[in-house]
Each structure stands twice: as structure tokens, then as C-alpha cells.
Amino acid sequence: MTKRIIFVILSLLVFLSSQSQDLSAENQHLSVKDRWNIKLGYTLYKTFISAPKLFYFKSDDWGDTYKRKSNVRLELNYGILKWLEVGGYIGFMNYEYLTLEIWEANEDYHPNYPDAFALTFGISANIQILPLFKKKPNCKWDFYIPVRYGGCYMSKWGGKYLANWSYLPLWDNAMYDHKKGTYKTGEPTDYNKYRHEYGAGLGTAYYIKNIIGFYAEIMGGQFSYWPELVKSPYNIRVGLAAKF
Numbered sequence: 001m002t003k004r005i006i007f008v009i010l011s012l013l014v015f016l017s018s019q020s021q022d023l024s025a026e027n028q029h030l031s032v033k034d035r036w037n038i039k040l041g042y043t044l045y046k047t048f049i050s051a052p053k054l055f056y057f058k059s060d061d062w063g064d065t066y067k068r069k070s071n072v073r074l075e076l077n078y079g080i081l082k083w084l085e086v087g088g089y090i091g092f093m094n095y096e097y098l099t100l101e102i103w104e105a106n107e108d109y110h111p112n113y114p115d116a117f118a119l120t121f122g123i124s125a126n127i128q129i130l131p132l133f134k135k136k137p138n139c140k141w142d143f144y145i146p147v148r149y150g151g152c153y154m155s156k157w158g159g160k161y162l163a164n165w166s167y168l169p170l171w172d173n174a175m176y177d178h179k180k181g182t183y184k185t186g187e188p189t190d191y192n193k194y195r196h197e198y199g200a201g202l203g204t205a206y207y208i209k210n211i212i213g214f215y216a217e218i219m220g221g222q223f224s225y226w227p228e229l230v231k232s233p234y235n236i237r238v239g240l241a242a243k244f
Helices: 002-022 100-105
Strands: 036-048 066-081 084-096 115-128 141-154 194-208 212-222 234-243
Touching: 036 084, 036 212, 066 115, 084 141, 141 212, 194 234
Parallel strands: none
Antiparallel strands: 036 066, 036 234, 066 084, 084 115, 115 141, 141 194, 194 212, 212 234
16 A cells, blocks of 8 residues: 555656646746745544443443544645645644553553643645646645655553454454454554654645635545554545745
């Protein structure tokens, strides 16, 4: 999957480069070169949970394997070509965590999940489409292909997961092998505080008075910080955008 995404992106870059060289001077009015672009975005990420609170009142229902939590991002990009912006982002995400050590310390009752924040960061690129076709120098719209790679650093983690592997065979349950129709054996071994993500997709932005506006992006890739437990192959992010 990753190799295919990289191949498509590289092929598109070669195509866009050749197209931009072939355009005549009269068609080279619209450009994002030397332009700054700032985005403040919001989405919900799947975060791993082991069980619903007070689960011990139920005999065999461990509930969902994840909970959606807020993910906020501030992104800054700069146009290095008429059709290409590069930059980076920083943000945060809140999540609940529960380890075996915390569980055993509370013996026979299930405490409220401790809450923590994770720092998120990464690099970004936007392949702008309109500069290849539009002659108008000022355009209120952006249509682009966003490419992202980054990760998060969890402020609180470590220790073993507290999880029951008798989850239902849901499509986003990474502990279930859908090809074999069986549950995976063994325990997840990724206890690191750093987790990564990546993806590419389609994005659009509309600017009011050609300065500030709104944007939306839909992307496919790997957007789970618990990929060994929860699948999250796509993401939709919306927010505010400004260019100058």
C-alpha cells in the first residue's frame, strides 16, 4: 500500500513538472510560488481503549476497541514552485490511557481512565492543480493533493496494554484476521511513546476576499496511532485557511 502511494505521487510530480515547463508565458499567471499558507484544522482520531467503564457488571461485553478524540493541527506551507507548497505542522491530541499496571493497582474496580495529551508534528506538501490550467492571477479556490508524514509523542504511556482479545470481527479491529476468519494470537509489543502516520488525498479551500477562508481534506493512508490494535485507513479534516 505504501509503495503504491509513493509511486503514484512520484509519477504525478514528474507529470506536473513536464506540464509546467510546456506552458506558454501567457498561461503562467496563477502561481503559489512565494506564497505563504496557514491552516488551522480539526478532526477526530481513533484512540485505543480497553473496555467501557464499569465493564465488570457485564459478563462478556468488552465494547468498542476505540474512542474518537479531538486532534487539532496548525500547519504552515510555503510555495517553492508555481504548483507546489511544502511545509510542516504541529498540534495536539487528547487520549485516555490504561495499562495493566494501573489496573492491578486498583484491584477489583475499574477506575476512570486517566486523560493525557499527545504532541503531534510532521511535514507536508500540497500539489496545487489550478496553476496548471488557470490564467487568472487571483483565484478564491485551491484544489490540491495533500501529502503528509508525521507522528505523535504520547506524554504518558509505557507498560503493557490492558486488553481483551475477544473483540467482535469488526473491519477496524486490527486484532482480527479477516482473511483467515480468526483472532490473532499474541500481544501487541509496541509500547513506544512515539507513533507515526502518513497519507495522501484530495483537498480544497475557498478564500473570502482572497485572503482567509475554509478548507477540507480527505486522505487515505495510515492514521492510527495504535495500528496493531485499531485500523484507521482514512481521515477527513476541516478548518480555517489563510494565504498571503
